Amino acid sequence: MADLRAATLARSRSIRARIAFVTLLALGGCHEDPSAREWPAGTVVAIDDVPVTASEVAQDTLSVLLIEPESGEVQWKRQAFLAVSLPRAVQRTRISSEARDKARRSIEEQFERIQKGTLMGPRQDAEVFGHAMEGTWQVLGLTVWGNAMALELNQWSEVLEEPGGFARVRLLERKETKEPAYTSLRVDRLEASYLLTDPSWRPPDDELQKHRLTIVDPAWDTIVPERVKYLMGVHGK
Numbered sequence: 001m002a003d004l005r006a007a008t009l010a011r012s013r014s015i016r017a018r019i020a021f022v023t024l025l026a027l028g029g030c031h032e033d034p035s036a037r038e039w040p041a042g043t044v045v046a047i048d049d050v051p052v053t054a055s056e057v058a059q060d061t062l063s064v065l066l067i068e069p070e071s072g073e074v075q076w077k078r079q080a081f082l083a084v085s086l087p088r089a090v091q092r093t094r095i096s097s098e099a100r101d102k103a104r105r106s107i108e109e110q111f112e113r114i115q116k117g118t119l120m121g122p123r124q125d126a127e128v129f130g131h132a133m134e135g136t137w138q139v140l141g142l143t144v145w146g147n148a149m150a151l152e153l154n155q156w157s158e159v160l161e162e163p164g165g166f167a168r169v170r171l172l173e174r175k176e177t178k179e180p181a182y183t184s185l186r187v188d189r190l191e192a193s194y195l196l197t198d199p200s201w202r203p204p205d206d207e208l209q210k211h212r213l214t215i216v217d218p219a220w221d222t223i224v225p226e227r228v229k230y231l232m233g234v235h236g237k
Contacts, residue, residue: 094195
């Protein structure tokens with residue numbers, strides 16, 4: 001039992017070290033063009049008027065790093081952008097800031113009621129406050145799975161934003177494997193959607209063509225695939 005506990009703690013420390021590494025990669029590559037439109041600090045690209053920041057990319061990249069540890073920095077960021085950062089930004093363009101803020105307040109209020117012991121409504125079982133989900137990243141979604149991989153048992157995540165809504169999860173069980181990509185997690189999930197969509201949703205080509213991509217950080221010109229840049233007007237329409 002002691003050996004198992006030591007191995008689990010070692011794996012958790014390793015995952016947290018990867019988070020710090022990914023954050024440094026994302027932040028270190030941000031060099032904005034001062035002659036461009038003024039965007040929020042840390043913006044790497046923008047979808048219409050919605051900025052995508054280096055800190056968001058750092059979180060999105062975590063899951064990809066765990067799934068594809070043999071890939072390099074550019075591929076990690078590219079995959080995270082296509083799978084999470086881009087779909088989430090596209091969804092943000094389709095709603096008002098008020099609707100998104102309302103969903104964010106909802107997830108925070110749910111968590112506050114849990115902390116105070118005043119959460120009302122039916123529950124699956126005594127240990128679950130939201131609803132239980134179990135599986136690998138294909139089931140839980142990249143955002144939830146990647147962040148939950150760094151949690152200790154019974155620890156809550158920070159507020160996470162998936163394409164279409166917010167979530168907060170608590171790790172209930174971890175089924176370790178030699179390869180992190182195949183690790184199955186059981187989580188207690190709170191959620192507040194601002195658009196009804198699957199967290200794994202990706203915008204099709206005709207949706208991408210409705211939006212304009214602006215590359216703010218020049219380094220991202222080689223990270224965003226040429227096909228996406230063409231569809232989203234970087235090379236003109």
